[in-house]
Amino acid sequence: xxxxxxxxxxxxxxxxxxxxxxxxxxxxxxxxxxxxxxxxxxxxxxxxxxxxxxxxxxxxxxxxxxxxxxxxxxxxxxxxxxxxxxxxxxxxxxxxxxxxxxxxxxxxxxxxxxxxxxxxxxxxxxxxxxxxxxxxxxxxxxxxxxxxxxxxxxxxxxxxxxxxxxxxxxxxxxxxxxxxxxxxxxxxxxxxxxxxxxxxxxxxxxxxxxxxxxxxxxxxxxxxxxxxxxxxxxxxxxxxxxxxxxxxxxxxxxxxxxxxxxxxxxxxxxxxxxxxxxxx
Amino acid sequence: xxxxxxxxxxxxxxxxxxxxxxxxxxxxxxxxxxxxxxxxxxxxxxxxxxxxxxxxxxxxxxxxxxxxxxxxxxxxxxxxxxxxxxxxxxxxxxxxxxxxxxxxxxxxxxxxxxxxxxxxxxxxxxxxxxxxxxxxxxxxxxxxxxxxxxxxxxxxxxxxxxxxxxxxxxxxxxxxxxxxxxxxxxxxxxxxxxxxxxxxxxxxxxxxxxxxxxxxxxxxxxxxxxxxxxxxxxxxxxxxxxxxxxxxxxxxxxxxxxxxxxxxxxxxxxxxxxxxxxxxxx
Amino acid sequence: xxxxxxxxxxxxxxxxxxxxxxxxxxxxxxxxxxxxxxxxxxxxxxxxxxxxxxxxxxxxxxxxxxxxxxxxxxxxxxxxxxxxxxxxxxxxxxxxxxxxxxxxxxxxxxxxxxxxxxxxxxxxxxxxxxxxxxxxxxxxxxxxxxxxxxxxxxxxxxxxxxxxxxxxxxxxxxxxxxxxxxxxxxxxxxxxxxxxxxxxxxxxxxxxxxxxxxxxxxxxxxxxxxxxxxxxxxxxxxxxxxxxxxxxxxxxxxxxxxxxxxxxxxxxxxxxxxxxxxxxxxxxxxxxxxxxxxxxxxxxxxxxxxxxxxxxxxxx
Numbered sequence: 001x002x003x004x005x006x007x008x009x010x011x012x013x014x015x016x017x018x019x020x021x022x023x024x025x026x027x028x029x030x031x032x033x034x035x036x037x038x039x040x041x042x043x044x045x046x047x048x049x050x051x052x053x054x055x056x057x058x059x060x061x062x063x064x065x066x067x068x069x070x071x072x073x074x075x076x077x078x079x080x081x082x083x084x085x086x087x088x089x090x091x092x093x094x095x096x097x098x099x100x101x102x103x104x105x106x107x108x109x110x111x112x113x114x115x116x117x118x119x120x121x122x123x124x125x126x127x128x129x130x131x132x133x134x135x136x137x138x139x140x141x142x143x144x145x146x147x148x149x150x151x152x153x154x155x156x157x158x159x160x161x162x163x164x165x166x167x168x169x170x171x172x173x174x175x176x177x178x179x180x181x182x183x184x185x186x187x188x189x190x191x192x193x194x195x196x197x198x199x200x201x202x203x204x205x206x207x208x209x210x211x212x213x214x215x216x217x218x219x220x221x222x223x224x225x226x227x228x229x230x231x232x233x234x235x236x237x238x239x240x241x242x243x244x245x246x247x248x249x250x251x252x253x254x255x256x257x258x259x260x261x262x263x264x265x266x267x268x269x270x271x272x273x274x275x276x277x278x279x280x
Numbered sequence: 281x282x283x284x285x286x287x288x289x290x291x292x293x294x295x296x297x298x299x300x301x302x303x304x305x306x307x308x309x310x311x312x313x314x315x316x317x318x319x320x321x322x323x324x325x326x327x328x329x330x331x332x333x334x335x336x337x338x339x340x341x342x343x344x345x346x347x348x349x350x351x352x353x354x355x356x357x358x359x360x361x362x363x364x365x366x367x368x369x370x371x372x373x374x375x376x377x378x379x380x381x382x383x384x385x386x387x388x389x390x391x392x393x394x395x396x397x398x399x400x401x402x403x404x405x406x407x408x409x410x411x412x413x414x415x416x417x418x419x420x421x422x423x424x425x426x427x428x429x430x431x432x433x434x435x436x437x438x439x440x441x442x443x444x445x446x447x448x449x450x451x452x453x454x455x456x457x458x459x460x461x462x463x464x465x466x467x468x469x470x471x472x473x474x475x476x477x478x479x480x481x482x483x484x485x486x487x488x489x490x491x492x493x494x495x496x497x498x499x500x501x502x503x504x505x506x507x508x509x510x511x512x513x514x515x516x517x518x519x520x521x522x523x524x525x526x527x528x529x530x531x532x533x534x535x536x537x538x539x540x541x542x543x544x545x546x547x548x549x550x551x552x553x554x555x556x557x558x559x560x561x562x
Numbered sequence: 563x564x565x566x567x568x569x570x571x572x573x574x575x576x577x578x579x580x581x582x583x584x585x586x587x588x589x590x591x592x593x594x595x596x597x598x599x600x601x602x603x604x605x606x607x608x609x610x611x612x613x614x615x616x617x618x619x620x621x622x623x624x625x626x627x628x629x630x631x632x633x634x635x636x637x638x639x640x641x642x643x644x645x646x647x648x649x650x651x652x653x654x655x656x657x658x659x660x661x662x663x664x665x666x667x668x669x670x671x672x673x674x675x676x677x678x679x680x681x682x683x684x685x686x687x688x689x690x691x692x693x694x695x696x697x698x699x700x701x702x703x704x705x706x707x708x709x710x711x712x713x714x715x716x717x718x719x720x721x722x723x724x725x726x727x728x729x730x731x732x733x734x735x736x737x738x739x740x741x742x743x744x745x746x747x748x749x750x751x752x753x754x755x756x757x758x759x760x761x762x763x764x765x766x767x768x769x770x771x772x773x774x775x776x777x778x779x780x781x782x783x784x785x786x787x788x789x790x791x792x793x794x795x796x797x798x799x800x801x802x803x804x805x806x807x808x809x810x811x812x813x814x815x816x817x818x819x820x821x822x823x824x825x826x827x828x829x830x831x832x833x834x835x836x837x838x839x840x841x842x843x844x845x846x847x848x849x850x851x852x853x854x855x856x857x858x859x860x861x862x863x864x865x866x867x868x869x870x871x872x873x874x875x876x877x878x
Binding site: 080082085087110111113114117118120122124125126127128136137140141175186189190193 | 658750752753757758765
Binding site for chain 2: 569579580583587589597665667671675681685687730780787
């Protein structure tokens with residue numbers, strides 16, 4: 001089992017994008033985990049995503065950036081078909097995960113969402129105990145064994161770097177935790193069902209800087225085991241945590257590449273204007 | 281069977297059961313409306329509206345006195361409840377956050393939950409006992425008491441629907457609060473409040489229990505509000521528990537009339553409010 | 563100066579009318595107590611435990627009525643709660659958008675039908691049906707206390723059934739409002755962890771649990787005070803029986819039937835004391851129900867609007 005050293009206080013372990021490419025070594029992305037081809041999305045008659053095509057590599061962090069309303073959230077929510085619960089919304093095109101199009105008729109959405117975890121902008125713990133929150137996904141999946149549940153709860157909380165803070169009060173209500181702790185709890189809850197891909201929709205936007213730092217450290221550690229897609233409106237954050245960055249604008253994918261390329265040397269004028277803060 | 285499959289089946293079954301629940305609730309609604317229509321519409325005729333009840337044993341006759349009686353009773357109820365209810369509602373809407381307002385709001389909710397028969401006893405003690413006589417006034421007071429909480433909450437809510445721009449506009453022109461409320465805000469919400477009052481009237485028009493020992497009943501034509509007075513509901517009750525087929529027929533006719541009045545008023549109110557909301561938005 | 567005085571006038575006048583509403587509630591309690599003291603003094607607590615109700619001999623024991631009221635209301639709750647929650651879930655979670663308004667309106671319509679019409683329908687339509695059902699109960703089951711006695715049609719079972727129908731619109735409308743106030747994020751969290759639709763609905767219901775309990779209690783309060791429809795189908799026989807077939811009596815029904823017949827003062831005071839208890843119980847149940855709903859509001863930070871059903875028609 002992996003154990004993490006909790007480095008309290010100094011956020012030094014976050015690496016600058018430059019160092020990051022050095023670590024990554026080869027510039028070309030690893031094997032694509034998620035393959036998107038000509039993906040459109042509609043709310044009723046309004047088309048909000050236009051022909052998105054991109055490959056998302058395994059065990060890396062891919063950031064989706066862009067001004068609000070650009071479709072990045074819709075896109076990330078398309079990858080676990082979360083948008084299905086919105087009436088009159090539908091997607092067209094191909095999003096392949098491990099070679100299977102999740103928009104095929106036969107897709108088991110419940111199973112898909114178990115494999116593709118999601119963390120939301122606002123933390124949304126259930127009004128239950130910390131333990132029950134983490135155990136929820138397992139319980140609905142039919143796990144009843146108390147020991148197995150306890151082990152998974154501990155493991156997930158450790159992975160989400162929350163264990164030390166809550167280990168003595170697992171039966172307390174999750175609502176009593178601070179905002180940052182709640183968000184890490186939600187991450188732990190998502191990890192507990194053992195997903196392979198983790199989608200994060202602006203996971204730190206409602207948090208203070210210290211809590212944000214913790215979440216960013218966590219993302220950095222999690223990518224060892226997970227393929228992570230993170231939506232963020234915070235460009236520094238994208239630069240800090242991601243390996244690759246996709247810039248969205250008005251429902252189109254404008255530019256996609258290595259994070260430091262996007263930030264240092266973008267191909268498109270629009271991307272450059274956005275990352276340098278000229279609009280957004 | 282795979283656990284995942286079982287979960288999906290459970291989900292489907294539970295969803296289907298929810299739909300069944302809706303049908304289970306609609307079934308009695310349809311049945312009641314069907315029987316009221318079938319038994320009531322057939323029994324309704326001109327005599328029902330124009331004639332007095334016939335003595336026991338004679339067939340025919342009508343409920344003219346009870347129809348007029350019900351109108352008088354709800355009229356009295358309105359006179360009694362509308363000023364109190366509206367002004368109270370205005371206070372709650374204008375000073376929503378004060379401690380007093382939340383206590384009053386709670387009191388209105390409590391009053392709304394008090395069984396109508398208990399309100400009847402109160403009206404009996406308040407009006408019947410001191411004057412030693414059942415009277416239309418006592419019935420009107422009982423119905424008015426039942427109307428008050430409805431009018432209060434309705435007025436409060438409808439006033440809150442009024443766009444805040446209107447109020448600010450009036451206050452900016454130097455109007456006092458009272459002036460702003462009565463010249464700008466209340467008129468804007470007036471169509472809604474009026475229809476709301478109609479619905480509240482329709483609701484108490486269907487009350488029986490509190491009338492049994494306040495306005496009592498009267499087999500004769502009477503417009504005197506200090507005397508016992510017939511009402512549709514009490515008359516339907518009397519006829520329903522009687523052993524005579526012809527009276528049963530008339531009870532159905534009375535029920536039909538009641539339901540029609542209530543349906544018509546509630547549909548009218550609904551349309552009026554929809555128009556009001558569209559006006560406010562547009 | 564003028565301006566502030568005018569405002570004060572406005573505030574004071576409207577507050578005075580608001581105070582009237584408050585006074586009415588207090589006055590009801592005081593008046594009921596005042597009008598029942600003969601009975602309170604004479605019988606004390608025995609009034610609530612006595613089973614004999616004999617106005618002729620001056621014996622007044624209210625237990626059969628209390629039993630009848632509680633038993634019929636609880637039975638009604640058992641029938642109405644699953645149906646009401648099913649309706650609330652269907653309308654707020656499952657139904658196509660275009661069906662929501664009409665279904666809401668139709669279920670509210672159940673609340674608009676007068677009690678007396680329910681009673682009339684109960685006597686002439688429901689009672690014969692229930693009687694047929696009672697006749698169809700197989701003999702071995704008739705040995706159970708629940709199904710003992712002759713199948714009359716009128717009785718506890720019919721009363722509970724009609725009460726259940728009447729309670730459904732109240733409970734379902736509050737429960738629907740509660741579900742509407744459960745944040746979408748709760749359902750999303752459940753879906754994102756691989757929940758089925760029903761599992762996500764259970765999460766939403768769990769989040770609104772206290773509000774849902776409040777909704778159910780609100781329905782209970784309604785059932786306790788319901789008068790006419792019950793009076794017309796319950797059989798009006800003061801006895802403590804577990805049987806659904808047995809004609810029984812409720813607190814509201816005895817007041818409705820005997821109030822104008824109460825020849826002496828003690829009789830009248832005994833009836834009003836029953837009214838007093840009914841008043842206290844319904845206030846307690848309603849207050850408790852509101853507390854539950856408020857605790858739900860604290861969680862969501864949003865106000866759950868509790869409307870009398872009549873307002874629902876106008877403002878929905």
